Each structure stands twice: as C-alpha cells, then as structure tokens.
Amino acid sequence: MKSFRTRLTLILMIMIGLTMIVAGVAMAKVFKNSHIIVLEENMAREIKLLSRTLDFQSTENEEAITYYTKEAQEIGKLIDSRVTFINSNGDVVGDSEKDPLIMDNHLKREEIIEANRSGLGHIIRYSSSLDQNMLYVAAPVTVGNVFDGYIRLSVSLRSIDEGLERGWATMAVWLLILFAIAALVSYRMATSLTLPLEKIIKVARRITQLDYDARVQLERHDEVGQLGKAINAMADSLQNQLKRIRDNEDLIQSVLDNMTSGILMIDVKGNIAVINPAAEDMLKVKSEQVLGKSYLEMKQHYELSKVLKEGISLRVAIHEERSLYYPEEKMMRIDGVPMLDEQGSYKGILFLLQDISAIRRLENMRSEFVANVSHELKTPIAAVKGFAETLLGGVTDEKTVRSFLQIIYDESERLNRLISDILDLSKIESKRIPMDYSPVHLSSFFISVMETITTMAKKKGISLQMEIPDELFIEADEDKLKQIFINLLSNAINYTQEGGRVKVIVRHLEHDQGEDRVQFTVSDTGLGIPKKDLPRIFERFYRVDKARSRVSGGTGLGLSIVKHLVDMHNGYLSVESELNIGSSFTVELPFLQEHEG
C-alpha cells in the first residue's frame, strides 16, 4: 500500500515534470522560430546585396546558363547556401547545386508565388534529393533591362535542428537536475504535511494496545494540531476511566481479601468465578487451581458440593449448616444467593462460607459445663443427704455420729469450694472482671502467699522453699497473681506425699530485644502427672485420677482458673512432669503490662 506521503510526492513530481516538459517544448518552438526569422532576414539581405553587387547578364544570352551556374556556385560557396537564379518565365538559369537544364519551371513554386505577391517569399520544404528540411527565400530582382527574374537562396535547416537537439540535450540535463531538486522539495513538503499525521496514527495505535500513557507531541494550532489535541483528550479520559475502574476493582479485591468469611461464586456454566483467600483457606484449595474450573472439581468436599449443586440447579437462596471433613472436621454455615443482573437474568450464585466450628464448640462446652457442674454438685449433696438421712434414722453411737457429721461438714466445705470456683471461673471467662495493675514487690508477695499455705504444708510435713531476687518488682493484678500461686502451691502440696518438698523459683529474664519477662517455677517432688494427661489438665473439671482428687478435695477447676488468669496477664503457662518424681509448673509474665490507649 502506498502511503499518503509517497502519493503526494508522486503527484507533485508529475505536475512539476509536466510543467517543465511543456515549458521546454514551448521554449524550443520559440527558439526555432526566432532562429528561422533571423535566418530569413539574413538571406533577404544577402539577396538584396547580390542584386546590387552581382554583374548581371542577359538571360537570353547563350552562355547565360553557364555564366549564372558558375556565379551561383561561387556565391553559394561564399555564403554557404544554395543559390538559384530564375528568369521571369520561371526557368532556372543557374543553380549552385543542380544542372538548370534538368530543373523544371519554378514559377509555381510557393516561394516564387509569394515573392511575386509581397516582394519576398519564404518557405520551408523537405528536399528529398538532399534528404533534409530546407529554408527557401526568394525575391524578385530586376536590373535595368539586363536581368528580370528571381534570386532564390536556400539553406539546410540541419544546423538549426542540430542546435535544437543540442539545446534539448542541455535542457534535459537541466530538467533532470531541476526535477531532482523538485522531487526533494516535494518530498519535504509532503513529509511536513504527513509526518504529524503519522505521529498521530502511531499514538492512536499505542492507545489501542492499551498504552494509555501515549500522547501526541505537536506544537501546531492548525487542524492537524487540533486532531492531536483531540486524541490526547481522548487518551486522558480513557486513562481516567481506567483508573476509576482499577480503583474500584482494588477496593472490591481488598474487601474480598480481608473478609474472614469465605466467598465462592459459581457462574452460569457452573464454573468457579471468584474465590477469596478465606474460602481458599477453609477448603484448602489454591485459587489458581480452581478458578474457571467446574465446582465439581471440589469433590473432596462432598457435603459442600451437594449444597452447591442444590443451589446451582434450583437457582434459589440456600441456608445450610454442614460438617466438612476435609482438610479437618469443621462445621460450616453455607449461605447461597442467586445473582441477577440489571435485566434480571441469572448470572450465577454467590456462596458465603462461615466456619462456625468455634461457635458450635463453645455451645457444646457450655452445655457440657452445665452437665459437669450439675454432676459435681450432685455428688457432695448426695453424700450430705445420705449421711443426714442415716443420722435421722436414729444412729446413737456417738463415734459414728461424729464421723458422719464430719463427712457432712467436709462435703459441704467441698460444695462451698466448688461453688466459689465455678463462680470465679464464670466471672473470669465472661471477662467481667477488670485488671487492676500495680507494681508488686515479689519477695514480700511470696511471703504473704506462703503464710496462707504454710499450715497446709506443715500438716503434711512438706518443706517450702523460695528462691526470689530481693528487689524484683512486677506489674500485675496482685489479687489475681495470688490466686494463681495459691492454686499452684496447694496443688503441689496436695499431690505430694508427706515429707516432700515444694519450691518456688523466681527469675528475671532480661531480653536484649523485646520485653523483659519474669519467670516463676513451682516445683514439687510429688506424684507427677502421666504424659497422656498433661495436655488436658488445664481443662475444666479434668482430673487425672478421680480418687486421688477426691482425697485432696479438688474440684478440677483450679488449673483452668490459673490458665485464664495467666492469659489475662498476657503470660504463658507450661508444665513438665514425671510420674513419681514430681511436677514443675512454669509461669512467664511480662515485666511491664502494655496499657491500652
């Protein structure tokens, strides 16, 4: 395809070429004509000169032909022309080039007719004998009564033709040079016209290929400049619109990315069109692997696929709760809503997935807790009731009566402890009690803790030891801290045989980076805890050995209260234990608490 520029250049060059050829032809014509006129004038002058200077003789004379032929040859040589003498009858009496005797009458020749009429005749005629164009000029000449006739001169026009040919050759060279210059100029002109258009086309193409930064750089105010500006404005507006669309997309994407619920959209064809990170996480799939694929690809989630299938085939809203078993067992709430576009036609179905395992677990724990509490309360009440009934039945032996009353007293004590532990725990769990932080001087704190439990220890002959830095403080809720250590220490005493040892070690852990912490270790040389029970001892009502606990009067709530209180202090609780050697509980608390606000 020829470009506009090439076409324009070609047209300009053809026009220039044509003009130059026409001008050349016209000039050649003018040149030739003026040359011939000059030649004619010269020849007329020569005829005039001849008519004055030649020594004419009578044409009737017998030697006339010889004489005039000789003269004609001599003069012809001199003036480099053919010379012809013709008498008034039109007979040739002398010719420089031909024998007059074989020449026909010349009276009817055009130049002679014209010479008769106007005094000077001229004509250009092709001479077949000489094979060239000849210019004939004739004039009537009368010299007294000696000569009456015509002198005719003729010259070959070959020199003019040759001159013209040479002229044409020079002109052709010049024409070529001019043409080359014209070509260059017209190319530049065409370029200056089409270059800006080409620039605009290039920019428009880049915009089509989504390169919205492309702009036309033109410093022009004409139509082309305006076209450039219009293209730039169009690119601006496209860019703005695109940015708005991208911003919207980003917003929607970040909403999807940050949702804690899973989003799964299935399109009309049953393919997965959208899946957000939460859903990927819940279903343990990667978006790259499932996007654009059929929802049936997720067959490992059998229950989910069933619900999806129902929603997709019926195109109705769906609200279901199902247990999924892959990758782990969990309870899922699945809500599906069909999506319609503005015209109301079906576009797919959007599913919201919520992992409600934690809520269900909590609900289960609640009811389990209620069941446990009722069970725990029932046992001491049954004992109190049983022994009271026996006493009412009329037991008289004073020793038995006393021992029964002692049991009733112990059981009601246990009941009391149980109720106050349950109350504590429910208060702590419902986070109703605020933390009341203050600096606690640890060595004096432990002295007061030991005072509380020292009678208990003495009863079992257990030695209490402390290893606490003198001037160590910690920021804590003192009452709750006390509850933690009284629980841990009474467990240690309870689950240690007579004559054992219970030890408290407090250490200040100074960290280079991060916060300082304080580590408390409560260790005993008691019964220890079997490995299999270790992970569960912090659960409510969990007791390693019911019998062992009953003797100790434990409720199974102590350690879960401790765990909660340590959590409230932003600390860690861990346990190490070996059966029949002893247990060691470690509490690590931050040195300073982070205060809100």
Ligand code: ADP
């Ligand atoms: P309890 O009121 O029965 O002591 P806890 O929640 O305090 O309940 O403790 C849970 C169980 O952990 C106890 O029943 C006991 O078997 C075991 N346990 C706790 N502390 C110790 C310890 N220091 N040594 C051995 N076993 C312990």
